[in-house]
Amino acid sequence: MDEQWMIGQTSLSLGLNVGGPRGAPSVTRVLLEEDFMSSKKNHEVEALEAELRRVGEENRRLSHMLRALVAKYADLQCKVSGTMAAANNHHQSWTTSEDGSSASATRKRARSDSLDTASRNPSPPLAAAGSSGRFAVSVTVGPDQAECTPVHEPCNSKRVRADEVKASRVSKLYVHADPSDVSLVVKDGFQWRKYGQKVTKDNPCPRAYFRCSFAPSCQVKKKVQRSAEDKTMLVATYDGDHNHAPPPKQQGSGGRKRGDAAAVRVSAAPVLVQQQGESGSFDGGAGGR
């Protein structure tokens, strides 16, 4: 299923890329000038100019979208490559992405590396789900993921590794949400209760902390933060696994609550693999503090 979706993305991306370059507008403008010099039909020139402007705007928008799409596609391709050949990691650098060393231009690359590193598991616990307008990628990293040692590390890698080791089950979910959404309350099928919000150092957008409020014995936590540059990307980091039956999407064809048409409701249910192995002795202790 994932491959099919990715193939679709590939074809789309290639098609857009072929027709993407901004060479046509200049040609159109030349033709338009010629028409104007001939002084045949001014109104037609005006119409053409208006259309040209509109097309230019659309082209720019499409270009932007295409760029994001290409970036995502590159991430997915890298991930797939890493999954297929888990041992052959040639061009992976795993730059200082989590450390946050102000990598402005290489933000996408860093994300790609992160995804790729997470996908370097022996078993492929990654799931991709895409809708017509939304984009969601879920990556579940396991405890044995920290075995892979980075290659040429500039400075860090021990802190990140320790963090990964400490976290038993961390699954990242990249969702493509509308930037008009100001509340990071991502309704992904579960009931979350927000318990904190902090402003991180390298990201101007605040990070929201959620906790599963569906079951008292479920201490699944979730961190939601939108990307610094791609305001349309919401990075939801799920920590833990639900030990209760998920609410079966009881939200029918009702109206929205806040009248927000483009809400963030992440309906793309990520097929989180329960291959974490031993799930026992995990749901019992729910004692907080």
Place this chain on the structure above:
DNA sequence: CGTATTTGACCAGCGC
């Protein structure tokens, strides 16, 4: 009135 969200305070881990 009960519940969810907000938001400042508090704390723990880590680097210098």
Place this chain on the structure above:
DNA sequence: GCGCTGGTCAAATACG
């Protein structure tokens, strides 16, 4: 030892 940063708590507030 001190400062910084991320994570959590809990009182206050908003909302249904």
